[in-house]
Amino acid sequence: MALVRCQDLQKSFVKGRETVEVLDGINLEIQQGDFLALMGPSGSGKTTLLNLIGGLDHPSAGAVEVGGVPLNEMSARQLAKWRAENIGFVFQFYNLLPVLSAQRNVELPLLLTPLSSRQRKANAATALKIVGLEDRAKHKPGELSGGQQQRVAIARAIVADPTLLVCDEPTGDLDRETADEILSLLEVLNQEHGKTIIMVTHDPKAAERAAQVLRMDKGRLAQEAA
Secondary structure, three states: EEEEEEEEEEEEEEOOOOEEEEEEEEEEEOOOOOOOEEOOOOOOOHHHHHHHHHOOOOOOOOEEEOEEEEEHHHHHHHHHHHHHHHHEEEEOOOOOOOOHHHHHHHHHHHOOOOOOOOHHHHHHHHHHHHHHOHHOOOOOOHHHHHHHHHHHHHHHHOOOOOEEEEOOOOOOOOOOOHHHHHHHHHHHHHHHOOOOOEOOOOOOOHHHHEEEEEEEEEOOEEEEEO
16 A cells, blocks of 8 residues: 655755755555665755755745645645654754753653653653663763664654654765664664664665665666566
């Protein structure tokens, strides 16, 4: 079953007197439970496509549906609520709050939910256990390695049990060994926890972990490989 549908998706930006076309007629379906890697040169539109699927931006034309929900028809407020309930974000640079412990960083998305403080703590503890960091719950980001910080970021992304994980260069700031550990964790989330994952990456080794690889060039899907 298709979880994500993009139909004739276009995105442009106005830069001075010039209109820059970033996405040019993207048609794409992503199945429930898939692990998809998006590759391509800088400026090819990968992150823009990821942002549209994750509800961080509106298309200039065309339609995006996730789980049957038409994102392009939603207001900014509606999108914010929908993202909190359905999307987990993992970025290259962790985006953890340095003054908060790992536990509190993971709890942050749950502040937008009606869960009690006790339930938020329990859910955060479960997420940290899934990523193998239950023993680092009280540590602040500055007391953790880069790989551990990314694990905390992944725990934060999954704490609300999202439908979809969108990952933008999740291993781009890590050494090879640590990157492989993070990719193995993403595989576990996909294969054992049933998470659908879309990952933007420049790293061929990272792309090899995905079940499907799509290549983008100049705002279009250029090539598909199994």
